Amino acid sequence: MTESHAIEAKSLKVHFQTSAGLVRAVDGVDLAIPKGAFHGIVGESGCGKTTLARAIVGLQSATEGQVTILGRDRADWARADRKGFARSVQFIFQDPLGSMSRRQTVGQTLEEPLLIHGLGNAAARKARLAELLDLVALPATVLDRLPRSLSGGQRQRVSIARALALNPQVLICDEPLSALDVSVRAQIVNLFARLQAQLGLTIVIVAHDLAIVREVCSSVTVMYLGRVAEQGGTRPLFADPAHPYSQALLSAVPSPDPRIEAVRPRILLEGDPPSPRNPPPGCRFSSRCPLVEAQCRVLEPDLRRVQHGGLAACHLAHAQSHAVI
């Protein structure tokens, strides 16, 4: 456990028993996110990124492993001091409408955490509400409105303001951008970046838009079928991904410039990701990896230090070099 880490996960597993068998949604994840980081978790459906985010804050109970937040064991902390934990760690959901009461006005929604935690008198709460609206750039007129009458972008601003009401140190967000239109998405991305700089928060954001992750995140975790495939500083990792899956994932994102797109070589993987009910033996990417070797099909690779300074779980990646598709 390191004091400088906001979040640490060790051998974290989340398994679900379903009628169709055991789903290994998160299957042995190690993660260390430094204080003040803006960390992205990326990967495709079924990779376990949302389950991981939920398990970090305890919205999902872990089957195995341990999560430490701000130097304290998360499970102990939340049990011993539920309110103190909530003041420090907040979660933002993908669908703001689903996470708010439809019958509460924005003002009531924002004031509720202050009331629950007994923060300030009526005048102080009113002042805090004004401050919060200011932080997320919403006009005071929204206070009397119901969530349904707001646009998607405004709703997401309200849910961010609510999460900030208690001055948390850690903010975990599950795909907060995916329901938004392109032009509005940029507004919310910029809002996150500004809040992070202004308030010194540690932000973890689950995302599938890689271009946005590269814009705002300082570090990134790439997940594949419940495991970490690669991890590191966003720019060095994006510039030279060591894991073949990261290489394919990044290659799959088209450039908005058709002149680049016309000449750019693309990596096309075969098939879909396998089901997390039935991951392949050995390396989980071995069934789709164009560079697969015999060892990959039997031996699960551990995370190791790679060229860009981060970590990758690939038998063909080393500190000095790695295989390239």
Next chain:
Amino acid sequence: MTAPVYSVEDLVIDLYTPSVSVRAVDGASFQVRPGETLAIVGESGSGKTVMTLGPLGLLPEGVAVDLKGLARADGRDLLRLSPGDLSALRGGFFGVIFQDPMSALNPMLKIGPQLARQAQLYAGLSAEAARREAVSLLARSGIPDPEDRYDRYPHELSGGMLQRAMIALALAARPRVLIADEPTTALDATVQAQILALIRQIQQEDGIAVVLITHDIGAVSVLADRVIVLYAGQIAEEGTAIDVLTAPAHPYTRGLLASVPDFRSEIASGTREIPGIPPNQAQLMPGCRFAERCDRVQPACHSHRPRLQTITRGEVPHRVACPVIIAAEGIATHD
């Protein structure tokens, strides 16, 4: 230049629900030629789907629709066909792929027979030939072991495979125009890349016209020859994909592209944003619909609706509905 295979002129579409009426499309014209991919780009509520699927009679039920203008395909005006004739033309002339494959495939029937039926009905094949055609379409769509998949039900296929099966279904009638409505939105990045590559390959092999409805600039960049940018039911800009995406003229197009970061570019683009939100089309103002959010707005923009003017970018004509930019940047116009 070959004649357009599908063209729409001065299309106006009003939608009525019990509580509101909305002018979803307000005087749009476009055409697409064989072998060409036209992308219709806009955000939710821009009218891109209504504009493209409306003339084909493919709009949600429970909404009353009033269409005005012309929509020409196969020598006929779609807006003046009886529902029966429109349905026949739609089946054979237009193939449609949707965001959700299950809106096209019947969950109760095996995949292969659904394709074979289309081929029999619209491409006029015998039962035997239709079966062979169905298997070969599954193979062409990149479905491994097509003979086996022929006898599978939709629920037995993964998301990416279902998307491929739907593309095969749309192709079974040998359409002249393939309309793809957000074909990759629900898919993961690596599967998205596969599907875009497949659509491009089919288009090149068959020389059919493709109309791509999307909000995804990346998909436009991969597939489109020409682009129409739609804002609140009106065409803001139209031109070749390279011109529109690399030298946009309309303030909305510029704002939209600036809010899409490119991680291959070394310059941090800083994700610029367009302030505000798209207008409520039930209560539209008379002038330019983008005026409220525009950084180049002039007083006249609020009262005068801008018309599309033709300018030249490179060799090809390009149309822009913004007199402010045209005047401010001294852009020559041709009409």
